[in-house]
Amino acid sequence: MSKFVAALPMYDWPEMRGEVDAQWARLRDAFRQRGIDAPDAVVRSNRELPAVPGGILDDVGKPIAPDPATLPPDELDFHQLWLSPALLFGQTCWGPMELGLTQHVQVISQPSYDVYEGGQGELYSSALVMAADGGPSVVAPGDGKAVIPLDLIRGKRFTFNNPDSMSGLIGLTRDLEAMGESLDIFASRSESGGHRSSIVAVAEGRADVAAIDCESWALAQRFEPAAKGVKVVGWTARRKGLPYITARTTPEKIITAMREAVASIESGSEQPLVQRVG
Structure with a gap:
């Protein structure tokens, strides 16, 4: 052994x-x-x-x-x-x-x-998801820069997987700061315990916005029924x-x-x- x-x-x-x-x-x-x-x-x-x-x-x-x-x-x-x-x-x-x-x-x-939307080599990004409304999802930008829809997320309830998560919290925090904003843009913040739980919370209306790393988002589309109840409204910048x-x-x-x-x-x-x- x-x-x-x-x-x-x-x-x-x-x-x-x-x-x-x-x-x-x-x-x-x-x-x-x-x-x-x-x-x-x-x-x-x-x-x-x-x-x-x-x-x-x-x-x-x-x-x-x-x-x-x-x-x-x-x-x-x-x-x-x-x-x-x-x-x-x-x-x-x-x-x-x-x-x-x-x-x-x-x-x-x-x-x-490379095989995931929002990823490139050793770099990945997170999809910002909100409740589906019949409209199309935002495609990951080819240049890997952040696409943060401030008008859509301002005043909404944000949920994240864990406080030490780069993909679920820290990366978005840095992207907002680069835009002169902060997590205070949200009406409230809550910890879900996992990316999958964040997707379910948004789909069920217990939260409005979550940042899901691109691989977890791909897995959710394969395995999590609640993924059908949300759509991508933006992307964080690519990071390691x-x-x-x-x-x-x-x-x-x-x-x-x-x-x-x-x-x-x-x-x-x-x-x-x-x-x-x-």
Whole structure:
């Protein structure tokens, strides 16, 4: 049994489990071909994370996360996963990275978003969705610049997935600031807990506006019935997508081998892999 853990949790919708498992199998086999002790399967719960008696410590011995064994076993705490000293391969968001995670992990590579509207290479953007009114959706701009319909969203109720989300909150905040506005443009703000939940909230009339990253929006159009009840009214600017990461203690030779493995995988899946570092 491998001493490492791996996870691809950011787009691991129930309907996507088979595709996520297949993506990991491709990565796992490519890693093993290069002598890396990759685990058989991805983890999806706290109980699958190795126990860390006394909690997870940083480089100077300061506690930064509790022992995974003390957390609800059937849930998966993303920050706990990201900070696990056993993390071989995972995925996070640049929101948490900018808010402090970057000092505790190492970036392996970036995925490609070429197959999604609103994506280009390692860059992605978010679709601004509101309730469908029979009109057409706004097409993602080719230049990757923000298209923010201030007249439509002013005074509306905004919902976002998580406070540390680049795609759901931070990116839109920066785009508004670049226009001389702020989140105060909205009548209210609420946290939904996930992009899918934000789409449902807008479709059901519990919120008016949400920013959904382009891959999650593509998944919603495949799997979420509520997506038919909303339409795209704008787009945030393109930014770096969700990076693949490993623990800060992963040796450089293993990281180099993983980068080589990622680069070797053919781009033919739902989310092609590209070797882009940083």
